[in-house]
Amino acid sequence: xxxxxxxxxxxxxxxxxxxxxxxxxxxxxxxxxxxxxxxxxxxxxxxxxxxxxxxxxxxxxxxxxxxxxxxxxxxxxxxxxxxxxxxxxxxxxxxxxxxxxxxxxxxxxxxxxxxxxxxxxxxxxxxxxxxxxxxxxxxxxxxxxxxxxxxxxxxxxxxxxxxxxxxxxxxxxxxxxxxxxxxxxxxxxxxxxxxxxxxxxxxxxxxxxxxxxxxxxxxxxxxxxxxxxxxxxxxxxxxxxxxxxxxxxxxxxxxxxxxxxxxxxxxxxxxxxxxxxxxxxxxxxxxxxxxxxxxxxxxxxxxxxxxxxxxxxxxxxxxxxxxxxxxxxxxxxxxxxxxxxxxxxxxxxxxxxxxxxxxxxxxxxxxxxxxxxxxxxxxxxxxxxxxxxxxxxxxxxxxxxxxxxxxxxxxxxxxxxxxxxxxxxxxxxxxxxxxxxxxxxxxxxxxxxxxxxxxxxxxxxxxxxxxxxxxxxxxxxxxxxxxxxxxxxxxxxxxxxxxxxxxxxxx
RNA sequence: GGCAGGGUAGCUCAGCUGGCAGAGCGGGGGACUCAUAAGCCCUAGGUCGCGGGUUCGAAUCCCGCCCCUGCCA
Numbered sequence: 366x367x368x369x370x371x372x373x374x375x376x377x378x379x380x381x382x383x384x385x386x387x388x389x390x391x392x393x394x395x396x397x398x399x400x401x402x403x404x405x406x407x408x409x410x411x412x413x414x415x416x417x418x419x420x421x422x423x424x425x426x427x428x429x430x431x432x433x434x435x436x437x438x439x440x441x442x443x444x445x446x447x448x449x450x451x452x453x454x455x456x457x458x459x460x461x462x463x464x465x466x467x468x469x470x471x472x473x474x475x476x477x478x479x480x481x482x483x484x485x486x487x488x489x490x491x492x493x494x495x496x497x498x499x500x501x502x503x504x505x506x507x508x509x510x511x512x513x514x515x516x517x518x519x520x521x522x523x524x525x526x527x528x529x530x531x532x533x534x535x536x537x538x539x540x541x542x543x544x545x546x547x548x549x550x551x552x553x554x555x556x557x558x559x560x561x562x563x564x565x566x567x568x569x570x571x572x573x574x575x576x577x578x579x580x581x582x583x584x585x586x587x588x589x590x591x592x593x594x595x596x597x598x599x600x601x602x603x604x605x606x607x608x609x610x611x612x613x614x615x616x617x618x619x620x621x622x623x624x625x626x627x628x629x630x631x632x633x634x635x636x637x638x639x640x641x642x643x644x645x646x647x648x649x650x651x652x653x654x655x656x657x658x659x660x661x662x663x664x665x666x667x668x669x670x671x672x673x674x675x676x677x678x679x680x681x682x683x684x685x686x687x688x689x690x691x692x693x694x695x696x697x698x699x700x701x702x703x704x705x706x707x708x709x710x711x712x713x714x715x716x717x718x719x720x721x722x723x724x725x726x727x728x729x730x731x732x733x734x735x736x737x738x739x740x741x742x743x744x745x746x747x748x749x750x751x752x753x754x755x756x757x758x759x760x761x762x763x764x765x766x767x768x769x770x771x772x773x774x775x776x777x778x779x780x781x782x783x784x785x786x787x788x789x790x791x792x793x794x795x796x797x798x799x800x801x802x803x804x805x806x807x808x809x810x811x812x813x814x815x816x817x818x819x820x821x822x823x824x825x826x827x828x829x830x831x832x833x834x835x836x837x838x839x840x841x842x843x844x845x846x847x848x849x850x851x852x853x854x855x856x857x858x859x860x861x862x863x864x865x866x867x868x869x870x871x872x
Numbered sequence: 873g874g875c876a877g878g879g880u881a882g883c884u885c886a887g888c889u890g891g892c893a894g895a896g897c898g899g900g901g902g903a904c905u906c907a908u909a910a911g912c913c914c915u916a917g918g919u920c921g922c923g924g925g926u927u928c929g930a931a932u933c934c935c936g937c938c939c940c941u942g943c944c945a
Contacts, residue, residue: 624943710897793906
């Protein structure tokens with residue numbers, strides 16, 4: 366059994382999750398579930414980034430202890446992920462004792478490698494960004510990202526990380542492992558960045574008390590990114606024995622805005638500490654409105670909780686992954702069109718095409734064959750299913766998740782067309798056509814069984830339900846076993862429909 | 873300012889080693905009836921961002937410009 370260790374970015378504890386966060390988590394969950402269905406032993410870690418000036422400030426604003434504040438935030442994020450059906454095996458928090466210990470150990474190793482030195486830093490410091498800004502970057506004397514706030518000239522002693530030592534090693538690694546950064550466009554960006562050479566970066570802060578104490582010194586905390594990135598190791602128990610069974614990660618799923626940290630700083634830290642590098646960093650795109658990132662007010666108007674409740678978590682997952690490509694951005698003209706498209710996709714794909722296919726199939730088998738069919742192998746439909754599933758696997762392997770869903774919908778459409786072209790209702794009136802009727806209906810059961818397995822990573826609960834309505838027991842089997850484990854071909858007549866149509870106008 | 877990607881049917885996008893403009897959704901029409909008034913079949917005539925150029929022929933190659941997004945400065 367292969368191990369497969371996948372992570373997502375940990376989320377910053379100064380706000381609540383919106384649809385953009387859910388995109389990353391659901392996508393990673395789809396991958397994790399797919400790997401399990403391929404027979405891998407999967408570890409899937411998500412979590413919270415809970416240190417830093419902004420978290421501290423927000424807690425103070427609320428008038429509560431930072432520890433209590435992050436506990437509250439973390440429980441809310443976890444509730445959201447649970448509602449979405451994430452199959453994560455771990456939930457890491459950077460304020461946990463085990464994480465703090467792991468960060469300190471990693472910093473010590475980097476120190477032992479000679480890659481940490483103390484130096485004086487002077488510059489403009491933006492507290493919002495928790496970063497220094499060069500004078501040339503300032504706009505009207507303010508941080509370009511936070512023009513409403515004053516920016517102050519600061520001098521402090523900082524520990525620095527010799528990132529500049531790793532320009533060549535990183536270039537070499539990427540050249541030897543082109544799959545290290547994906548998609549290609551992101552790799553190109555990082556290559557250009559590296560070709561320009563790297564500067565050393567500061568690895569500590571002396572003015573941010575809410576953080577991991579810098580080891581073996583007073584008054585310094587570990588810089589937020591040096592604190593956050595090692596979560597991928599700390600969650601495995603590093604430096605205690607046992608983490609080696611899972612490390613290096615097979616896949617870091619992140620947003621395209623933080624590639625620098627994951628494709629440059631993180632691997633350089635690992636190299637310095639003498640640890641192996643993750644196999645792949647995958648930078649997904651964003652859900653955008655009106656050509657730009659989701660603004661706070663747009664995110665509020667979309668309202669993740671209400672969206673999930675609208676058609677249920679499985680439908681939400683399906684629609685999200687079908688609408689937004691996993692390797693690039695998806696832009697909606699407006700919040701209204703996003704919500705409209707969300708419903709339209711539900712109605713067209715899930716209610717009309719898939720739900721109705723299941724319903725009509727089960728109904729016909731009950732009505733014409735007393736709920737019992739056999740046969741249906743080696744039909745035209747079966748061949749179409751095999752071809753579409755081959756494409757599905759190729760797309761899943763290359764993480765074209767949206768394209769894989771298109772492959773599933775191809776099977777659904779083919780099946781619906783098959784019904785009409787073979788007209789089972791006409792065959793049912795002709796006693797001589799009993800065998801042909803059996804073949805047609807059997808082929809539909811087999812097609813739907815394949816659909817349920819292929820959809821399982823995207824809609825785990827609905828896939829189970831499809832499987833059960835076909836007369837299968839439990840959950841759809843792993844891909845390898847589908848050949849032997851067809852459903853009983855005795856669909857039970859069940860009440861209600863899988864995906865009810867939207868009958869009333871949207872409110 | 874530098875670099876990368878993009879601007880194609882109402883919407884989202886595919887096509888881009890040059891050769892009759894495509895898909896899905898929405899919209900319109902038709903035949904059927906097992907089904908969630910769903911499905912199936914037919915139908916989209918869009919200056920392929922703008923202006924030049926190469927070519928027998930360009931959405932597809934080259935040059936210039938405009939706009940959008942991202943990374944860097």
